[in-house]
Amino acid sequence: MRLSRYFLPVLKEDPKEAQIVSHRLMLRAGMIKQQTAGIYSWLPLGFKVLRRIEQIVHEEQARAGHIPMLMPTLQPADLWRESGRYDDYGEEMLRIKDRNKRDLLYGPTNEEMITDIFRSHVGSYKDLPLTLYHIQWKFRDEIRPRFGVMRGREFLMKDGYNFDLTKEDALHAYNRHLVSYLRSYERMGLQAIPMRADGGPIGGDYTHEFLVLAETGESEVFYDSQITDLTFGDRDIDYDSVEECQAVLEEFTSRYARTDETHDEAVYAQVPEERRRTARGIEVGQIFYFGTKYSEPMGAMVRNSDGAQVPVHMGSHGIGVSRLLGAIIEANHDDKGIIWPEGVTPFHVGIVNLKQGDNSTDAACDAIYAELQARGLDPLYDDRDERAGAKFASMDLIGLPWRITVGPRGLTSNKVELTSRRTGQTEEVSPQEAIARIA
Ligand code: ATP
Ligand code: MG
Numbered sequence: 001m002r003l004s005r006y007f008l009p010v011l012k013e014d015p016k017e018a019q020i021v022s023h024r025l026m027l028r029a030g031m032i033k034q035q036t037a038g039i040y041s042w043l044p045l046g047f048k049v050l051r052r053i054e055q056i057v058h059e060e061q062a063r064a065g066h067i068p069m070l071m072p073t074l075q076p077a078d079l080w081r082e083s084g085r086y087d088d089y090g091e092e093m094l095r096i097k098d099r100n101k102r103d104l105l106y107g108p109t110n111e112e113m114i115t116d117i118f119r120s121h122v123g124s125y126k127d128l129p130l131t132l133y134h135i136q137w138k139f140r141d142e143i144r145p146r147f148g149v150m151r152g153r154e155f156l157m158k159d160g161y162n163f164d165l166t167k168e169d170a171l172h173a174y175n176r177h178l179v180s181y182l183r184s185y186e187r188m189g190l191q192a193i194p195m196r197a198d199g200g201p202i203g204g205d206y207t208h209e210f211l212v213l214a215e216t217g218e219s220e221v222f223y224d225s226q227i228t229d230l231t232f233g234d235r236d237i238d239y240d241s242v243e244e245c246q247a248v249l250e251e252f253t254s255r256y257a258r259t260d261e262t263h264d265e266a267v268y269a270q271v272p273e274e275r276r277r278t279a280r281g282i283e284v285g286q287i288f289y290f291g292t293k294y295s296e297p298m299g300a301m302v303r304n305s306d307g308a309q310v311p312v313h314m315g316s317h318g319i320g321v322s323r324l325l326g327a328i329i330e331a332n333h334d335d336k337g338i339i340w341p342e343g344v345t346p347f348h349v350g351i352v353n354l355k356q357g358d359n360s361t362d363a364a365c366d367a368i369y370a371e372l373q374a375r376g377l378d379p380l381y382d383d384r385d386e387r388a389g390a391k392f393a394s395m396d397l398i399g400l401p402w403r404i405t406v407g408p409r410g411l412t413s414n415k416v417e418l419t420s421r422r423t424g425q426t427e428e429v430s431p432q433e434a435i436a437r438i439a
């Protein structure tokens with residue numbers, strides 16, 4: 001993409017409405033525009049990152065054997081009357097009437113709808129296990145939408161639902177989700193710690209939230225510092241193996257890690273004092289096993305091998321796709337701007353032309369741009385007629401991992417500058433070498 005033809009409305013001044021750094025940087029980098037409280041347009045740069053995060057989620061869900069689909073944003077109230085949640089959900093639910101006075105709602109989540117789909121089409125244990133998911137906009141009329149996309153009212157969520165014959169099978173699905181989530185967050189350059197969460201009215205131990213440690217997080221968290229040494233890395237996991245998935249769950253959840261909702265001083269006191277940590281965290285996902293909570297009232301039954309009708313065991317599993325942009329920036333920035341992890345960066349590299357209009361500099365930039373694209377990379381070429389300082393400031397703000405700076409002086413000895421956004425280190429190398437280093 002050539003910047004002169006792109007739409008990147010960067011702001012010079014810090015917007016007053018932004019209380020936290022990720023919100024400020026997303027507005028300044030021209031990624032989002034608020035339309036009304038908690039509702040945002042995704043401008044091209046923000047939209048690109050959103051799509052990259054979605055792509056990682058899709059790839060990791062596919063690896064775990066989960067099946068993508070798409071349910072609508074608007075749902076009939078009647079489905080929610082069946083589960084009893086239409087009245088229970090309260091003011092967070094946006095309720096709408098259509099021209100025929102039928103009650104609709106903008107979905108805050110999809111347990112009821114997916115259960116309806118399941119009961120319409122699945123009748124035998126032979127069709128299990130099954131895990132379906134989608135990435136779709138949700139609406140929750142939050143009392144206090146704030147921090148930009150971190151707590152929006154309209155937000156993008158990946159929500160997946162498993163259907164299994166037995167509790168054991170459903171717990172395997174739970175573990176499989178835990179593994180796939182660990183991989184997903186790491187690919188986004190994040191450490192998200194599974195923490196024991198509150199099962200709510202259903203109770204039980206079978207829910208974990210994934211938290212990214214950040215000062216601006218809304219949850220207070222308590223953990224054993226050993227948990228932050230764990231990384232999932234490049235392990236090759238067989239998602240069908242009950243033992244392998246269970247072992248990952250045990251490894252990542254055996255140390256103390258809880259939010260304020262489940263924190264227990266007595267248990268925490270057993271962690272050696274020098275390893276006890278209190279911090280703040282951002283919830284970027286949650287997994288849940290809830291058994292037959294929806295299948296029973298909504299009649300989602302299957303025939304088991306004895307021919308008996310039994311309700312399916314279910315769980316639901318969410319990733320806060322749009323919230324992740326905020327969380328990633330909270331964890332990856334400096335005073336000049338964003339520092340995108342390679343896995344989610346909107347462009348792989350920026351090219352800065354120091355003397356736009358100079359024939360040989362323009363030609364060198366064009367050649368680098370073309371070669372990067374030929375290698376399957378997505379460069380952003382700053383071909384505007386601007387001062388070098390302004391170009392550098394924009395590149396630092398939008399945070400691409402690499403910058404190639406091309407000027408007439410360096411070109412006389414076939415050199416360009418290759419700068420890492422994260423370390424700030426610059427090297428003088430030939431254009432070919434710069435390209436090879438990034439590719
Ligand atoms: P929170 O505690 O932050 O209100 P939640 O527990 O209500 O979140 P879940 O129902 O667990 O949310 O939804 C799954 C994921 O969706 C959350 O882990 C979070 O990452 C994301 N999410 C929830 N509410 C919002 C929101 N208002 N804006 C952006 N993302 C959200
Ligand atoms: Mg909530």
Ligand code: MG
Binds near residue numbers: 283
């Ligand atoms: Mg929560």
Ligand code: MG
Binds near residue numbers: 209283285286
């Ligand atoms: Mg939650």
